[in-house]
Amino acid sequence: MSLEIPWTEKYRPHSFEDIVSQNVAINSLKEFIKNPNMPHMIFTGPAGTGKTSTALIIAENFLNNEDLSVNLLEVNASDTVRIDFVRNVLKNFVNQNLIKENSLKFVILDEADNIPGQVQQALRRIIEKASLNIKFILLCNYINRIIDPIISRCAVFRFVGLPKEKIIERLKHITKNEKLKIPADKAEKFFELLFFISGGDLRKAINTLQMSVSLELLENLELNEILRISGFMDEKTLEDLTMALKNKDFGKSREIIDSMETLDSRNFIRQLTEALPRVNVEPNKIPTLRAYIGEIDYRISQGASEKIQVSALLAKIIEKMGI
Ligand SMILES: Nc1ncnc2c1ncn2[C@@H]1O[C@H](COP(=O)(O)OP(=O)(O)O)[C@@H](O)[C@H]1O
Ligand SMILES: [Mg+2]
CATH class of the missing domain: 1.20.272.10 (Zinc Finger, Delta Prime; domain 3)
Incomplete structure (x- = not known):
């Protein structure tokens, strides 16, 4: 059992096959990215359903490891995307010449729905002017907070909250891999609880599992304690x-x-x-x-x-x- 790295990172999927549940989005994406002239993309849906992982898989699919460091810009909009940032960093990245011809460059904008309207307008102009080998992937929870001129330039893929059995399946996989000891008679109840706490957010489910382990709540399986520290009523x-x-x-x-x-x-x-x-x-x-x-x-x-x-x-x- 290792607690040094967050299990959400350790168990981040690195191929389409490892993405749980999002069949509609993933099946169309597989076809979609066969064409290098594909338009920009928006992934919309609740937290912890695989949007960031899928965006990274797409970038990894087109770029090898060393190119990833130069040809991929990943930013979280909620803290960094102010107007200056959009103007400077994004413009520089977009305008830099490619090291290799015919290669693609990716901009992954996480939490794009938190970008203020005015800044979205600036972003829109950058997207419009960007050359064909630059692909934007915007991630958001609420697509109605993204301005229409941006939406109309993107193909939209919808991610859905994960069903109970998929979340539990994944948690069991991690449990086995980390050789966790869960009292057999309470195991089902424990996984049901983790699903309830997660509300369909696999990241939250995995984090709660790891937290329960690091706080040593597994041996006696103190379900009420797990509820409380997760911000629920016992x-x-x-x-x-x-x-x-x-x-x-x-x-x-x-x-x-x-x-x-x-x-x-x-x-x-x-x-x-x-x-x-x-x-x-x-x-x-x-x-x-x-x-x-x-x-x-x-x-x-x-x-x-x-x-x-x-x-x-x-x-x-x-x-x-x-x-
Ligand atoms: N559909 C999924 N399939 C497999 N793992 C997932 C999925 N969704 C979330 N996860 C797990 O949760 C973590 C966070 O997922 P992420 O792709 O960042 O979600 P989002 O961007 O939708 O919030 C991942 O590292 C992975 O461990
Ligand atoms: Mg994300």
Whole structure:
């Protein structure tokens, strides 16, 4: 067992065959890249589904190792792509002459949907002017945050959240390879839990597995501890909360949230949503409640106070309950 390198890197796929689950995207990509005159690309989809890995596989497919260091520019847009950066680094890279003729150059822009609109306009001009042997691969979670003139210059490939069995399969593969000892009677429950925590994000699933190992939580398989350190309610807290809601006890439900040291509202909302059927919400009220949950989620993403929004949600759930 090795803990020195992150397992997400150690188990990063290096061929299309190793990419789990993304059949639609991968099958069309395999055809697509047979033509060196292919247009630029956008990979869109949730975190931890293989976008960066696939982009690197494509670059590796066209470039050998030594060329990779000069002919591949990989940048994370969320911290580096300010207007100056786009102007300078990107322009330089794009304008540098190729060492070998007929070779391709790749620009992988991670988190492209975080690039401000104005900077996207600058980027668009660079893409327009770039010569044919330069291929941009833009990675994003939300394609609707990318400006149309860029989208229309790219082929779009959609990545989907990984299903439970694929995530568990991959985790089992790592478990075997790292010779981890997981108590047999609890193993299935452990993998189910890792999937639940991951929400379909394989990176998160692998990181949680590695974290559980490094914190020595595997021997006794302290599932509640794993839930807590991942920012979820443990079973007891969730139980108490559903009880309080069932009793329409808003005060108590507030108390429970206040007692949680690290409230991760996204995780909290996901756990609560899954528990709704157990809280006696009238079935015909569930759709309105779900719409409301979406709204709360949005408000939090826009910077609203997590505690206030979560309280509002609890009040709403109690309101929607039968007598
Ligand atoms: N579809 C997948 N197949 C195999 N491994 C994956 C897949 N998606 C994610 N992973 C694992 O998670 C890590 C992060 O994946 P990455 O390609 O960076 O995801 P994304 O760019 O979509 O956030 C990879 O190194 C790999 O270990
Ligand atoms: Mg990525």
